[in-house]
Amino acid sequence: MILKTVDDSRAETVHIVRPNHLNAANRLFGGVLMQWIDEVAGIVAKRHSNCKVTTVAVDNLTFLHGAYQNDMIVIKGKLTWVGSTSMEICVDTYVETLDGQRMRINNAHFIMVALDENDKPVQVPRLTLQTEDEQLAWAHGEERRRIRIQRKKDNLDGI
Template identity: 50%
Template sequence: MEDRNMAEKTTTVQIVMPQHCNGYAKPRLFGGQIMAWIDVVGAVAARRYTGQAVTTVCIDNLTFLKPAYLNDTVVQEAVVTWTGRTSLEVRVDSMVERLDGSRELINRAYAVFVAIDEEDHPVAIPMFIPETTEEKQEYAAAEERRRIRLQR
């Protein structure tokens, strides 16, 4: 197992359909739906990084900045920000993409996963070694989030 010094982005795209929305006059995307999409894209990023099956430990710092509406295109980008021995944190940014291609951040979430084997036992994963300034800042912030999670 080799340590890694770059986390690859995983991207998904969804069009907000009626079944994803609430019943308001101007239908908005359910918070629970975006949370489900976050869990999936985060898990895919974690699986790609670890080469293992993963299970979700928690999703925290889920911040709804703006709504997405019926027929909006939602783009999600997930990237590994921190690793431990068997666990890793993934940041998921959710954006509305306009028809002109511009994007607006509507949600940012941090999810923690644990890599597991066929018998659901935690397994060791490659260490993430941040290189860029952004990666180093995210890594330091992830360590602080981990400290707070452990206190809870």
């Protein structure tokens, strides 16, 4: 059985908000940010699984503050929980000021599934938890998993 740590797959990207990233209210367009955070979640999942991956669910996507032209956007992703073939990735987004201060503007959880060469779900490495924070994040991840599975069942049942 392959074991990996949270640090093995952490990812961070940085973007500058350009005019083509703005919406009609002159703020960063939410759809652009969603693409950026989906990419970071995908990098984390690929690093952990060493497979191609796909997004099956996104939740807790919360926009806390707006971002504006020329803002520096820092996006950080880390694994919080792994199942058999699925992985939960927590992605936090910050605006970083010139003096290095960061204000969190978004938080999201992604579920990514590892796929084999036939696009079938494939087993991912186990996760070794090294800190109390990682253990807490895992416990919260398990609780979110329980809710997601129920939500998927409700969706399939048309509720």
